[in-house]
Amino acid sequence: MIRRIPVPTGKQPPLGGRALFEFEDKSLALFNVDGQLYAIDDSCPHQGASLCGGLLSGRVIQCCAHGLRFDLSSGYLLNSNLVKVRNYPVEIIDDQAFIVLYEEAAP
Ligand code: FES
DSSP: OEEEEEOOTTOSOOTTOEEEEEETTEEEEEEEETTEEEEEESSOTTTOOOSTTSEEETTEEEOTTTOOEEETTTOBBTTOSSOBOOEEOEEEETTEEEEEEEOOOOO
16 A cells, blocks of 8 residues: 655755654654655664764765664665665655655555
8 A cells, every 4th residue: 555645844855954754653854865855764773863863965864873874765774785774755746745655455
C-alpha cells in the first residue's frame, strides 16, 4: 500500500534548508539540496541520534554523534551497502510536497 503524507505548511524547507516533522510514530527529516527534496527517518542507524541537525555537505549528512555519513539519495552509509537510514521518495504535486510511504498491507 502506498501512502502520500503531505508535508505540513511551513515544513517544506527552502533551498539549502532542512525541516523536521512528526508523523504518527515517525520523526522525519526533510532536506532541500539544490532544489531536490530528500526525506529520511530522523534516527541514525548507529545509536539513534537525530540526523536532522547533522552537518550537510551536498547530499551527504553527517551524524553529529559519532560522525557517520549517509547519502540522502540512497540512505546508505558512505562506501557501504549494508548500513542504511530509511529514506523516502518525495513527490511534488501542485506545489505540495508529499512523503511517499510504502507499507505492507495487513494480513
Ligand atoms: S549515533 Fe549516529 S554515528 Fe553514532
